[in-house]
Amino acid sequence: MVQIKRMQQDGTDIIIPVGEIDAASSIELDLTIAKSISEGNTRILIDCTGLEYISSAGLGVFMSYIEEMQDKNIRMVLFGLHHKVANTFNILGLNRLLTIVQTKEEALQAVKA
C-alpha cells in the first residue's frame, strides 16, 4: 500500500510516496510520474522520507523514465531514502544511474543544476 502526495515548491514538482511500493502498488508511482511529465514539469523531486519499502517493480518505474527524461531535459532527484530502501537501490547499482541525495535542500539544489 502506498499513498502518493504531490506538491509544488518554487517551480519544482515534489512527489511524496508514503508506505510500501511493490508489484501491486508500483502502478501508482508510475501514473504519478507520467502525470507530472505530461503537465510539463522539468524539475521533479521524489521525497522518499515516508517510503518504507520498495521492490523491483518500483525501481523499474524509475528506470523506465531515465531515457525520456534525458530526451526532454527533465531532472529528477530522489532524497531522504531510509537506509534499507537505499540498500535496495545500491544492490543493483541504481545509485549510479539516478541522482540520489540526502536532504531536501540538496535535492532542490541538484534539480536546478
Place this chain on the structure above:
Amino acid sequence: MKHSYKVGCSIQNLRGIREFIRGALRPFGISEMQISELVLAIDEMSSNLMIHAHQCNPDDLFELTIEVQHDKVIVELVDEKNVFDINAFKEPSLGELISEKRKGGLGIRLVKSIMDSVEYQQRDGHHVCRLTKKLQKT
C-alpha cells in the same frame, strides 16, 4: 522450527508475505538489513510466481516455508502445478532495461544478488524452489 504460510496468487497478498517473513526471522536476532534483503528476495520470487506462472489467479495457492539453521536461512516456495524458474532467464543488463523501458527484469537480478543459491526440485509431485542464504554474524 519451520514456519509455513499458504497464500493465493494475488499480488495484493505480497504485503502479507513480507509480514510473515519479518515475523519468522525477527526472533533469531538477525540484523535488520539482512532481514530486509531476505524479505525483498522472497517478495520478488513470490511476485514472479504469482504473475508469470499463475496470472495472478487468487484461487491458486502456493506454500512458503522458512527455516533458520544455525548459520543460514532456507526458504522454499512449494507449488502443486507451476514453476517460475529464474535460472532459465537471462538477466537483462541495466542498459537494456533503460533502453527497452522495461519495468521488469530487475527482480531476478536482486534475487541472485541477495541469495546464495536458488535451486529447483520435484518433491512428492510438487515443484519446490529452494533458496538459501548464509547469515552474517552481527
